[in-house]
Amino acid sequence: MSKLYIIGTGLAPDLITLRAIEALKSVKSVFIEQYTGLLMLNENIKEILKDKEVRRLSRRDLEDLGGKEIFDSLKDGDVAILVPGDPLVATTHTSIIVEAYKRGYKVEVVPGISIIPNALTMAGLMIYKMGKPVTLVYPKEGIIYDYPYDVIKDNDSRNLHTVLLLELDMERNVIMKVNEAVNILFMMEDIRKEGVVKPTRKGVAVAALGSKNQIICFNTLENLKKLPINEIPQTLIITSPKLHFMEEEMLKVMNNEYCKPLK
């Protein structure tokens, strides 16, 4: 039986692993998934892909058609799906894995460097203080989905950091930025009025993590909102109410080094 590789490509072209490259070389066809994140390919990888059958996977291919094309290709040989970041962060990839096993195929996951927990640690925050992460989405038809407010509040009560993954759908060209995220949080505050996300509250804006243009800015939410950050993808961390002194020192260092919009 052929084998399905789910390969994480990491956060930037040169953050791909040697194992990912070897796995990619070994397969007959390659699917590229680019809707759950930004997929950036290294020159080595582009060179390898030249000799392969390469197709793009849409959300519809995976979610509505159940990966039919992938399973068709598996009949003819090994297949790889290239996924930005770490491949198991999105549930849509786990569905494909479960289905592949049910059909008797071998599956191998090649892990990749992901925004979680690296947005946290690269900013200088402690992994032991990472609370439950949550995704922040745009208001839909005028309705604000305020679950992230509850997650921040709950993480606050335990002095934990909240990593907010910002809505991203490359297919629909939806890429939330930190300033929009802060706005949405302020809208929640206006409704809930529990003092969880005041303008003076501190957070870390992270953009293009792992790339040469990486941005890490530690500041109040009202100041983060004003920063002209265009690099994508972006993530916002709401820091825990009390910081450890080592976290404060590292945040200062990282801010000095990587907060380019303030320079």
Added chain:
Amino acid sequence: MSKLYIIGTGLAPDLITLRAIEALKSVKSVFIEQYTGLLMLNENIKEILKDKEVRRLSRRDLEDLGGKEIFDSLKDGDVAILVPGDPLVATTHTSIIVEAYKRGYKVEVVPGISIIPNALTMAGLMIYKMGKPVTLVYPKEGIIYDYPYDVIKDNDSRNLHTVLLLELDMERNVIMKVNEAVNILFMMEDIRKEGVVKPTRKGVAVAALGSKNQIICFNTLENLKKLPINEIPQTLIITSPKLHFMEEEMLKVMNNEYCKPLK
């Protein structure tokens, strides 16, 4: 001024990134840190190290001597510290970074694939259900440090998974295994009697994650305790009280594929 690279080598020799390899090539001297984890080096890396000044770093070098040797080397050119996994998970490395910045050196962190969150996602559990992680240590002088019991209880109340990092100090040859970890949790239960870690409670034993011998076993704690798992390093995940059906499906798949001690 010279530059200090803190390079994560990932979980297994071939999980090193292209950026790590390039950074390593560029430096004059290399320090190898092997006490916070198992450092396994790929053949490429060994080849590169042949032409460099390579020294091992002990915990004492970093924590008591404040990295004196590192700063002495930085006077003569760029320096790399090779660290297992992701370099910013251990606070001892952040101290060196802060110190290097204070002295005016440039610092670059090359992220690596870490046990967090990969132990969780590779087992098939959802990143959105990751609770605060905690380290489990051996009883010291007869005293059991039962803070992890509180963390599990607290994560339980939010239906989150708890990743237990098991005490590891390669210098003292202290490497906690899952069966010891389960025993320590049962001792806590005997004292606290709050029903948090009963023998029938489920968890995931993870060993040698990312290597060819990777083990992932999903079972009750009393059964995990009996499994002959020798591969290191090991991690124990206490799964959340209620699993999502996709998590249950993936756990079954991963258990079938990677729980070698049951085969």
